[in-house]
Amino acid sequence: xxxRTQPVIVWFRRDLRIADHAALLEAxxxxxxxxxxxIWNKPDEARWSHRxxxxxxxxCNIIALDQALQAQYGSRLIVRKGDAAAELMMVAAxxxxxxxxxxxxxxxxxxAQEERVSRAASKQGIELKQYPGNLLTAPGTILTRNSQPxxxxxxxxxxxxxxxxxxxxxxxxxxxxxxxxxxTSIDVAILLKELPAEHQAIAQRWPAGEAAAAKTLRTFVxxxxxxxxxxxxxxxxxxxxxxxxxxxxxxxxxxxxWDAVERHLxxxxxxxxxxxxxFERQLIWREFSYHTLLARPELxxxxxxxxxxxxxxxxxxxxxxxxxxxxxxxxxxxxxMRQLSAEGWMPGRARMVAASFFVKHLMQSWVDGEQWFWERxxxxxxxxxxxxxxxxxxxxxxxAPYFRVFNPVLQGRKFDPTGEYVRRHVPELTDVPNRYLHxxxxxxxxxxxxxxxxxGKHYPPPIVEHQAARERxxxxxxxxxxxxxxx
DNA sequence: TTTTGAGTTGTTCGA
DNA sequence: GTCGAACAACTCAAA
Numbered sequence: 001x002x003x004r005t006q007p008v009i010v011w012f013r014r015d016l017r018i019a020d021h022a023a024l025l026e027a028x029x030x031x032x033x034x035x036x037x038x039i040w041n042k043p044d045e046a047r048w049s050h051r052x053x054x055x056x057x058x059x060c061n062i063i064a065l066d067q068a069l070q071a072q073y074g075s076r077l078i079v080r081k082g083d084a085a086a087e088l089m090m091v092a093a094x095x096x097x098x099x100x101x102x103x104x105x106x107x108x109x110x111x112a113q114e115e116r117v118s119r120a121a122s123k124q125g126i127e128l129k130q131y132p133g134n135l136l137t138a139p140g141t142i143l144t145r146n147s148q149p150x151x152x153x154x155x156x157x158x159x160x161x162x163x164x165x166x167x168x169x170x171x172x173x174x175x176x177x178x179x180x181x182x183x184t185s186i187d188v189a190i191l192l193k194e195l196p197a198e199h200q201a202i203a204q205r206w207p208a209g210e211a212a213a214a215k216t217l218r219t220f221v222x223x224x225x226x227x228x229x230x231x232x233x234x235x236x237x238x239x240x241x242x243x244x245x246x247x248x249x250x251x252x253x254x255x256x257x258w259d260a261v262e263r264h265l266x267x268x269x270x271x272x273x274x275x276x277x278x279f280e281r282q283l284i285w286r287e288f289s290y291h292t293l294l295a296r297p298e299l300x301x302x303x304x305x306x307x308x309x310x311x312x313x314x315x316x317x318x319x320x321x322x323x324x325x326x327x328x329x330x331x332x333x334x335x336x337m338r339q340l341s342a343e344g345w346m347p348g349r350a351r352m353v354a355a356s357f358f359v360k361h362l363m364q365s366w367v368d369g370e371q372w373f374w375e376r377x378x379x380x381x382x383x384x385x386x387x388x389x390x391x392x393x394x395x396x397x398x399x400a401p402y403f404r405v406f407n408p409v410l411q412g413r414k415f416d417p418t419g420e421y422v423r424r425h426v427p428e429l430t431d432v433p434n435r436y437l438h439x440x441x442x443x444x445x446x447x448x449x450x451x452x453x454x455x456g457k458h459y460p461p462p463i464v465e466h467q468a469a470r471e472r473x474x475x476x477x478x479x480x481x482x483x484x485x486x487x
Numbered sequence: 488t489t490t491t492g493a494g495t496t497g498t499t500c501g502a
Numbered sequence: 503g504t505c506g507a508a509c510a511a512c513t514c515a516a517a
Contacts, residue, residue, distance in 0.1 A: 144515060152514055154494065233496080285495080352496065391495090403509050404497045411497090470498085478510085 007033035007095050007179045011088060011102035011117075012077070013110070015134060015250035016061040017210040018068055020169035022131035023101040028173030035095060035179055036069055038062055039088070040081045040191055046109050048300055048382050052375030053344040054248065056203035059192035061249045064209025066188065073176035078185040085116040092126050094183050099127035103250075106133045106290050107382050108297035134247065136164055136254050137287050139294040149295035150288070153398045157284050169256045202344040203378060206245060213246035217257060221264045229275035233349045235336075236421035240347050241279070244379035247286075254283060282348075289387035292397050300386035301367065308395035311480055313365035322463055323358050324372055326426070329455075329462035331438050332412035333357045335425035342425070344378030349415050355392040356406040361469040363476065366393035394477065402477035405470045412438030428458045 008027045015021055027034045040062075041049060050058060066077035080087040088100055100121060104114065114130065121128045132138055142159050143149060150156035192200060206212075220241040224231075231239035246252040258280065265276045293299045303309055322328055326337035336350035346354070351373075358369045370389040374380050390396025416422055419437040423430045429437060431451030436443035440453065441461050448454065455461045 145517095146515085148515095150515085152494065155515055281495085349496080398494075398514090400496080401494095401510080406496095407498060474509090 005033065006098040007035050009035045009037050009088065009092060009095075009097045009100045011084075011100055012036060012038045012062075012065065013102065013250075014105045014248070015103045015253075016058075016065045017213070017251050017253070018065075018072065019172040019210065020253045020256050021103065021172075022170065023103050023129070024176075025170050025173050026129065026131070027099075027101045028176050031177065032098070033177045033179035034075070035078060035091070035097060035182070036065075036075060036176075037078045037080065037088070037091060038065075039084045040079060040186070040188075041084070042081075048107075048109065048374070050380065052380065053199045053202045053378045054374075054380040056192060056195045056199040057206065057208070057245060057344070057378045058249055059188050059195070060203050060206070060208035061251055062188045063192070064212075064251070068210060069176070072172070073178065075176050075178045076182060076185065078183055079188050079191075080183075081186055081191070084113050085120045088117055089120050089124060089126075091183050092121075092124065095179065095181075097126065099129060101129045101131070103131045104133035106135060106139050106294055108294070111294075134250050134253050135287055135290055136160070136166075136258060136283065137291075139291045142287075142291060149291060151397050153285065153288055156288050156291070157281065160284050160287060166258060166262065167255070169253060169259050202342070205343065206378060208251070210251050213243070213252035214256075216241070216243055216246060217252060217260050221260045225261065225264060225279060226268070226275055229278045232278070232347075233415050235332075235347050235350050235416050236418065236424070242345070244381070245345065248379045248381050254286070258283060286381075286384055288397075289381075289383040292387055293383040299390065300370065300382060303393075303395035304390050304397050305395050305399075307480060308393070311365075311395070312363075312476055314363040315368075316362070316364070319362045319463065320364060320368055320372075322460075323354075323362060323364070323369075327460050327463075328357065329441065329460040330357065330408040330412075331422040331426055331429055331440065332408050332416060335416075335422045338425040340373075340376050344376060349411075350421075351388070352392065353406050353408060353411045355389060356400075357408055359389075359393045360405045360473040361408075361464050361466070363469075363473060366390060366395070402480075403474060405473055407466060407470075409438045409466070426459070428453065 008030060010024050010027045018024060044051060062077065062079065069075045069077055078091065080091065091097065092100065118128055137160055142156060150159070220243065224239055227239065231237050243252060243257060247254065261276050261280060265273055296304060323337060326334035328334055333354050336346050336354040339346050339350065355369055358364050359366050366389040370385055373385055387396060391399045394400055394402045412422065419434050422437055429440060432440055432443065432453060433447065436447060440448065440459060441455060453459055
């Protein structure tokens with residue numbers, strides 16, 4: 001086979017899109033036949049590989065990518081199952097591919113895998129080209145004056161704003177040369193059907209793929225962004241971007257989002273930029289999560305601040321199950337947890353309240369909460385999930401001060417003032433008047449009876465009493481700070 | 488090297 | 503009902 005006809009493999013991973021895909025564009029422009037390849041791993045291959053709803057979502061987006069490749073280029077996505085390095089080498093050998101191109105994934109186990117692929121490729125004389133992953137800033141490039149990773153968000157944020165040079169997203173390749181023969185491929189629909197039916201059902205509620213992602217972005221920028229600052233905390237409103245599921249599987253890139261916001265901003269009248277800045281700040285929190293994870297790869301399992309290793313978490317499976325099921329007796333917490341189970345998603349405010357309740361009121365370890373979210377969130381992202389759980393628990397980088405204990409009743413009144421969110425997800429409370437919707441145990445007996453609610457029968461009484469739980473948490477945190485096991 | 492100012496997202500209490 | 507202060511120092515980052 002003449003050398004110039006040797007194909008190039010584009011290894012797709014967390015970048016299930018065609019536009020703004022550096023590896024694909026470079027491969028396409030090289031003029032050689034391109035083999036788009038995805039390698040499906042076993043769900044339990046590693047502690048933090050996707051296994052829950054996000055795994056099913058991944059499959060849906062692989063299917064969408066295959067369809068897009070077919071429609072646009074007449075090309076098919078090859079899907080293989082197994083170890084990435086072994087499969088890549090096998091496909092390369094079968095197709096006589098000369099090179100493998102891919103975009104990086106900034107997670108410890110993914111980087112380790114890239115390392116194994118790199119070693120295997122160089123042994124076989126296969127060229128490897130890697131491109132930046134789905135962040136605005138490459139990890140390791142945002143450092144303090146002492147060349148250390150930032151531990152506090154605000155200076156990190158300012159440094160990103162000072163140094164980030166935005167480049168417009170790259171277009172999709174115009175043409176994708178296809179190889180004359182293709183290696184064998186697995187039908188992803190079958191892989192999807194092997195997953196738990198419940199996970200499939202949740203993932204399939206969401207429109208998958210790059211086009212759906214682009215539509216979500218357009219809707220956000222044109223009709224929500226201007227009010228993002230004012231509205232994003234109201235849990236019943238569809239005021240957040242809901243881009244996280246697409247960002248996670250790479251159906252959209254962070255750069256595409258940043259670009260859309262910036263371009264829309266230029267059409268704003270002066271003084272309206274505040275909302276966009278707040279939204280962009282959220283994107284930079286995501287950057288900070290990734291930078292922190294790579295500086296401290298143990299972040300998903302170990303407290304960032306070591307003294308928290310001694311924290312007296314209570315392990316109680318009954319409490320864990322009540323929380324997971326949305327049966328804590330605190331309506332906002334229960335609404336959030338039930339939305340998670342039904343939809344695989346919650347607005348950020350709801351995540352915060354539910355997580356804070358789990359860690360502070362129930363004194364359960366953040367790792368148990370993190371694992372539940374990992375399994376249930378359609379947008380389960382290792383860096384963000386680990387970082388934010390530690391933030392809530394107080395053990396993380398630039399974490400919430402320990403005395404900040406959310407009061408689930410006040411949070412409910414503040415961010416679900418009409419009760420629409422609670423009523424949507426906790427229908428047994430539909431007829432409870434607003435005054436008692438977030439604290440039904442304080443309603444007079446006749447009021448509850450009139451709306452058909454008996455506590456303990458239709459809806460649980462509070463699993464813990466707020467005041468007592470708060471005091472318990474505060475004293476545990478106070479003792480921790482005093483303990484000599486520090487550092 | 489030392490000093491200085493600052494620090495996502497809250498709640499409770501008392502004036 | 504509204505408002506400001508206390509909550510707890512401590513660590514981080516920059517000058």
